[in-house]
Amino acid sequence: MVAYLIRRLVAAFLILLGVAAITFFLLYVLPADPVRQIAGRSATAQTVENIRHQLGLDQPFLVQFGRYLAGLTQGDLGHSYLQKTDVGTLIGARLPASLLLMAGGIFCELVIGLTLGVIAALRRGSALDQGLMVGSFVAVSAPQFVVGLLLLYIFAVKLDWFPISGYGSFSNLVLPSVTLGILGSGWYSRMMRSSMIDVLRADYIRTARAKGLGRARVVLRHALPNAILPIIAMIGIDIGIFMGGIVVVESVFGWPGIGQLAWQAIQRVDIPIIMGVTLVSATAIVLGNLLADLITPFIDPRIRLR
Amino acid sequence: MSAAEDIPPGAATAPDTPVLSVEGLTVSVRANGAERPLVEDLSFTLRRGETLAIAGESGSGKSITSLAIMGLLPPPAVRASAGRVIFGSSDLLALGEAGMRRIRGDRIAMIFQEPMTSLNPVMTIGAQLVEALREHEAISRAEARAQALAALKSVRIAQPERRLDQYPHELSGGMRQRVMIAMALALKPDVLIADEPTTALDVTVQREVLDLLRDLQRDMGTAIILITHDMGVVAEMAERVIVMRNGRMVEQGAVSQIFGTPQEAYTQELLAAVPRMGDGATRPGQPASDTTPPPVARLDRVDVRFDIRGGLLGRVTHRVHAVEHVSFDIRAGETFALVGESGCGKSTIARAIAGLVPHEGHLEVAGRVLKGLDAAGRKAIRRDVQMVFQDPMAALDPRMRVGAAVAEPLVIHGIGTEDERRARAADLFARVGLPPEAVERYPHEFSGGQRQRICIARALALNPKLIICDESTSALDVSVQARVLDLLEALKREFGIAYLFISHDMAVVENIADRLAVMYLGQIVEMGSRAQIFGNPQHPYTRRLIEAVPVPDPGHVRAPAPRLSGEVPSPIHPVGSGPRRLDLCDIGGGHLVAGDRAAKEAAA
Known part of the structure; x- marks a missing residue:
């Protein structure tokens, strides 16, 4: 177990190093010039060169990347070109909001997706099942900004149940979380439905029924834990998809998270922030996957981590 | 007890009281708008404490019959469309789900063929046993656990205390089948339906499980419906036999009569096809030549x-x-x-x-x-x-014509032209006793035996x-x-x-x-x-x-085997x-x- 964890953490470190290298390289070859952004349109060629030299952007790629890595080893994510602040500080201030939103999103997609999936499986072939599966298609294919705006219009503008935007209270969290979770809930309901249908056909379900157990107990105690096993691995992968969603949802709801930070940084070619957000996201994805793998043995005793 | 050993189990108690009687049972499946019977007009009675074997080949409807009795037919396509199953004073087919739940596990219990998949992989053995007990008896968790342990001891499982906290994957197939039997018999049911209980087990384990079933039946007086394709198992376990084919009863009678003087042609064929031990040892083998072939x-x-x-x-x-x-x-x-x-x-x-x-x-x-x-x-x-x-x-690849499957080894090894390969495939089909036209068909259009012939034809293609x-x-x-x-x-x-x-x-x-x-x-x-x-x-x-x-001869007397329940190292x-x-x-x-x-x- 300890050996497994150590091996996974070493692998995680190598993955993050790879992500850093690839992202850094892509930003290096990017035609957009950050120095122009900083200096402004009217700056003289000399000013531009001065700034370029100051930031070390006139150095060869390997030197730049080496400097960046050296900073990373001391926990320094670099300095924003435009905001004149440490990237670490900027991200640290906004990360809690994003993590909260992500937790809300995962909660929504699991509750909505798994519940509807189980219901569809139990009523397989019925009009309800077909309706839910059409709904899940709509959920998967609807663009998140459309869903967000629609929810805002109905529940914030028309019904006035939730605030339009803002951060700080539970009611602020509801609409962004639902928006973020609805896409995944479409996936999860479909996966859960087919997984549940498979499990309900299993021999041990027949055994459970032959014992005289009631339907509720057969479904909740025997079928559900088995049906949910293939879903757990998905949750880890999901965090990656969420990172994309967060950028959109945070803009729609004015949520002060790293998604907005990243969006602004991309528009202004603020490379240190883009790098920082990318690395933090990659870390979240790697840790999320590790966490999903660590949880599995608690639900499925057949799985041993080694 | 000593007096009871000479007479068949169950005969000591009221011999002719039926505990379960099936009258005119018909089970049908609905497919493409038409109803097709899987079991037709089946009637039999099960006496208290006896073992009744339902024997037949695949598709005979023997397993469907057991599921119909338990009310576990896969809905909605398959249903019991006619007949009655009388247990005590009620008709099980008319009882409804709530009524059946009280019967299942408590009065009529069932064990299945596949011990590897019949237990829930994510629950401990103890939890699965306790759950069955507490569903039918108002007892505390601790009492149920004690009863579960007693049930495991009664099936002679090694280290029963340890098993309670283990998961199914930690147990061998034989041990899992013992757990299934413990679970089925923990509530002392009147009827135990055993659907191919030893088919998936090794022969020495099968021996132990059959012995166990017989001993438990003698102690508890449970009536057993034993569903099996194995005539050896029938001969060793059953007092009466029902032979089924294509959903209908072919013949029924005492085990000695079925094996001794089978009346129906099908029963005779079935018994003739059973491979028997003891024929081969004296039969001359290959002529022992001095020049051993390479x-x-x-x-x-x-x-x-x-x-x-x-x-x-x-x-x-x-x-x-x-x-x-x-x-x-x-x-x-x-x-x-x-x-x-x-x-x-x-x-x-x-x-x-x-x-x-x-x-x-x-x-x-x-x-x-x-x-x-x-x-x-x-x-x-x-x-x-x-x-x-x-x-x-x-x-066999389900999406490949069987002729192409048989010719594929020739393609891989670059032998012959396409026409030659096609001719070779047709020739091989004739060799293994299939019509050469069948090369154009797909695997699902054949029966199991025909499919195996196709596999043999494929193996022959390269003259190995x-x-x-x-x-x-x-x-x-x-x-x-x-x-x-x-x-x-x-x-x-x-x-x-x-x-x-x-x-x-x-x-x-x-x-x-x-x-x-x-x-x-x-x-x-x-x-x-x-x-x-x-x-x-x-x-x-x-x-x-x-x-x-198992010897397909009810008269065969088995030497008492040592009771080993040790596991293979x-x-x-x-x-x-x-x-x-x-x-x-x-x-x-x-x-x-x-x-x-x-x-x-x-x-x-």
Whole structure:
């Protein structure tokens, strides 16, 4: 177990190093010039060169990347070109909001997706099942900004149940979380439905029924834990998809998270922030996957981590 | 108790009271708008404490009947459309789900064929037992746990306390089936329906489970409906038999009458097709010529081991010693059988010979040493060695016409033009007894036996020297199995092919093998001609295997077998150590037996 964890953490470190290298390289070859952004349109060629030299952007790629890595080893994510602040500080201030939103999103997609999936499986072939599966298609294919705006219009503008935007209270969290979770809930309901249908056909379900157990107990105690096993691995992968969603949802709801930070940084070619957000996201994805793998043995005793 | 031992179980109590009676049961399936009967107008009664066997081949409706009694037919397509199932004072078919729940598990319990999949993998054994008890009795968790432990003790499971907290995957198939029986009998039901309870088990384990069922029945007076395809099991367990075919009852009667004077033609055919022990030992084998034909395969001290990695750097810490120092020859034109129970390494040897798993030692096929062959050499070997597997449905691509499947080996080896290959496929179909037009059809359009013939045709396509039959007839009904075995025998004579015949079924092996080796835990414990092994078995394990085979004769008196419920030791050893190697000694005429004690006895 300890050996497994150590091996996974070493692998995680190598993955993050790879992500850093690839992202850094892509930003290096990017035609957009950050120095122009900083200096402004009217700056003289000399000013531009001065700034370029100051930031070390006139150095060869390997030197730049080496400097960046050296900073990373001391926990320094670099300095924003435009905001004149440490990237670490900027991200640290906004990360809690994003993590909260992500937790809300995962909660929504699991509750909505798994519940509807189980219901569809139990009523397989019925009009309800077909309706839910059409709904899940709509959920998967609807663009998140459309869903967000629609929810805002109905529940914030028309019904006035939730605030339009803002951060700080539970009611602020509801609409962004639902928006973020609805896409995944479409996936999860479909996966859960087919997984549940498979499990309900299993021999041990027949055994459970032959014992005289009631339907509720057969479904909740025997079928559900088995049906949910293939879903757990998905949750880890999901965090990656969420990172994309967060950028959109945070803009729609004015949520002060790293998604907005990243969006602004991309528009202004603020490379240190883009790098920082990318690395933090990659870390979240790697840790999320590790966490999903660590949880599995608690639900499925057949799985041993080694 | 002593008086009751002479008379059949159940006869001591009220002998003729029916505990369950089925009247005119019809079960139908709805498909494409039409109703088709799976079971038609079936009537029988089950007396208190008796064992009634429902015997039949696949598709006879025997399992559907049991599910109908339990109210567990898969809805909505399959339903009981007519008839009554009277239990006590109520008709189970009219009882509804809530009423059935009180009956199921409590008054009528059921055990199933597949012990590996019939227990919930994510719940402990204890939790599954406790749950069954608490569903029907108002008892505390602690009381239920105590009762669960008592139930496990009653099925003679080793270390019952430990089992309560284990998960199903930690138990062997035999132990899981014991758990299923414990669960079914914990509430002392009136009726136990056992649907092929020992079919998936090894023969020695089957013996123990059958003995256990019989003992428990005698102690509790439970009536058993035993559903099986195995006439040996029927003869050993049942007092009365119902023979079913295509959803209808063919014949019913006392077990001695069914086996002694079967009335219906189908029953007679069924019994004739059952492979029997004792026919083969005296039957002359291959003429023992002085000039031994050259071997098509030669194994000399072959090992197959699989690495288990662990630790921080993923180093090999343990090895599975699947095959350990195995040596034998397969001569041209002979059938060499490997027998043994699951996990003994017999299939692994087959895979090593086909070049599918790496091995240590000397392994030679058709004159070529397998080790160190390049890709072309390995391809050439595969022309000489073909395999026929257990499940013909899984072995055929469902989206490929069977003619193309049979011709595919020719395509791979670049033999012939397309027309020649097509002609060859049609010719092979005729050889294995299928109409040549059938080449245009798909696998699902054939029956199990026909599919296995297609697999045999495919194996023949390259004119191999050796065909490995890995449990090739185990999944087939006995009548079909008999015909496929006849086909294999005919092909051997016609083409001079050698077979490596891998089977767990001693009766089949006795009927088909010229020579055989008995394997236990990766090693050969005894090897010799059919007459030597079956006429004069020397190793205790060989004897145990032979004695465990159910005999399709109700008059057969079985010698009391020692009650062993020990588990087979693990073949996993730390790196650097291994199992104790057995020495094989020739006790005369090429009859090899492991262990020096046996050799000394024979020499004395």
